[in-house]
């Protein structure tokens with residue numbers, strides 16, 4: 001399969017500083033170290049996926065039926081039709097995008113076993129209740145935002161000024177909203193002080209020369225904002241001021257805040273929010289489409305919308321040596337069959353399991369090896385942006401150890417606007433299941449009660465809400481595929497193989513599960529295989 | 537990850553005192569309401585074409601290994617509970633389901649769950665502060 005694909009150019013490699021770094025790495029550790037270094041940047045030639053496969057030849061005269069107008073299905077349709085294939089997309093929902101959807105006025109959702117929710121947010125207010133961010137390293141998603149001219153803006157994925165509220169710890173900081181910068185400055189400052197003093201006092205058995213120990217101490221002094229005189233930590237301006245610096249003599253220089261004692265921070269457990277760097281998929285720069293994630297769906301639909309047959313639920317997939325028959329029922333009750341030479345099926349496995357499909361037993365067996373992630377979100381429209389106006393927090397997340405909330409997020413759009421829509425919770429697993437048993441009104445109350453602990457202005461400003469529990473959403477039955485090691489080893493490779501004329505695609509067939517990039521890149525790789533087979 | 541502590545810490549304490557009496561086991565019922573009812577519904581009737589009914593279900597009342605395997609590993613839209621519930625909780629909720637709504641099957645001992653785990657109670661994957 002790999003030979004059919006072009007070798008993507010590892011673009012970022014052209015930066016001279018990185019190249020120098022890699023050369024130096026090579027000098028020390030040889031080629032293996034260079035390759036390992038590349039892997040660390042996610043840039044090995046084999047794994048980079050930055051552009052669609054450059055396929056040659058023609059698909060003219062061949063029909064492909066694509067099931068699902070999510071990002072994966074629309075990618076397949078868009079790229080295959082460029083090659084001349086005649087594509088038709090069959091989509092159960094009345095709109096394009098699949099999980100790539102945004103709730104704004106007019107959007108409706110009825111969960112399985114739930115009551116109907118109709119979004120009545122004000123004009124301009126929205127919540128990305130599905131996908132909401134695009135990391136800089138998802139070059140496949142960014143390939144299409146660029147190609148379709150979908151404007152992006154930065155999503156604030158980390159905010160020093162935001163609050164941390166940990167209730168499970170002890171001590172004076174437990175249950176108090178504390179600014180993240182204060183937790184970070186104090187934990188790192190106190191740690192650096194302990195370590196620097198231990199190194200200086202020769203109380204650590206470290207494999208460093210005397211000279212290197214001094215360099216290490218210099219690093220700790222910088223990292224922890226220590227006094228170079230006595231290596232003590234007594235705060236840093238980055239943790240904020242009790243009185244902000246300003247003009248003239250009053251406030252003049254302002255008054256620095258005082259660090260929390262190390263034991264208080266330790267006991268609060270708020271340090272759990274700290275890590276050397278964010279995980280690869282959560283690093284800055286983080287983007288979002290201006291106006292809502294569904295602008296990506298709209299970008300695709302502008303190109304392939306005319307190929308989509310909406311409101312049409314696939315009930316059965318047959319195939320023989322000559323082609324594929326896809327039987328469907330339209331919302332109006334009418335039944336029909338679409339015939340094609342090939343099929344790209346992007347139905348989530350949780351749903352596909354229950355559709356009669358001419359797939360080998362091994363494929364069917366493999367489908368039961370993966371479970372889908374329960375996940376919930378709620379959008380709360382606020383009368384005013386009190387987090388900006390009263391707390392000076394612009395975007396980012398409020399972290400908590402309350403798993404039933406997960407995290408609370410502030411919008412990275414319409415800064416200083418009149419109103420705003422807050423993500424009131426974002427939880428997973430058993431927490432998402434538990435909350436999803438509540439009615440929409442109960443969920444809103446649950447989210448409001450928590451937010452009130454962080455912001456005293458919360459409750460009085462909640463105006464409208466819209467919530468989703470993806471494990472109860474028809475045609476998805478789960479947020480995304482959650483592979484375990486065993487499933488990756490045994491079932492996943494089976495599903496990646498074409499089953500006769502049927503190619504499965506979607507986020508579930510990637511190591512980027514739960515990301516649009518996974519859907520796009522699986523479609524890229526599968527259509528390359530399809531084209532190969534069709535051209536043979 | 538302390539999810540199970542939060543969800544059913546007190547239910548578990550109840551279980552240890554209550555012993556393995558099915559049908560009326562309050563710990564099992566509490567676990568079912570919190571962890572299962574959002575999909576299978578309180579009355580175990582499920583939602584047609586989405587969430588199977590557990591009342592009268594064959595698998596549920598079959599060899600207990602089957603329900604335990606489904607609960608641990610999940611399957612499609614049925615979430616995996618192996619990182620969310622401990623052995624005693626899985627046994628309690630399985631026992632409840634096997635005895636509720638007219639079902640009639642023996643309770644499931646926690647030892648059976650322990651034996652069925654392919655790996656030791658795997659910790660929840662470290663998701664970091666934000667995920668997806």
Ligand SMILES: Cc1cc2nc3c(=O)[nH]c(=O)nc-3n(C[C@H](O)[C@H](O)[C@H](O)COP(=O)(O)OP(=O)(O)OC[C@H]3O[C@@H](n4cnc5c(N)ncnc54)[C@H](O)[C@@H]3O)c2cc1C
Nearest residue numbers: 068070072092098099131132133314506507514515516519
């Ligand atoms: C809460 C949440 C947060 C997320 N956050 C992010 C994020 O920040 N960034 C990011 O990039 N990704 C994120 N994702 C993941 C992203 O949304 C998905 O990976 C991606 O949209 C999946 O695309 P897909 O084409 O594989 O599947 P889908 O979008 O699910 O498409 C499948 C399509 O098949 C259709 N279908 C199903 N059954 C039938 C049938 N029987 N007949 C006909 N059609 C059918 C469905 O209606 C759907 O349109 C998030 C997802 C969730 C749920």
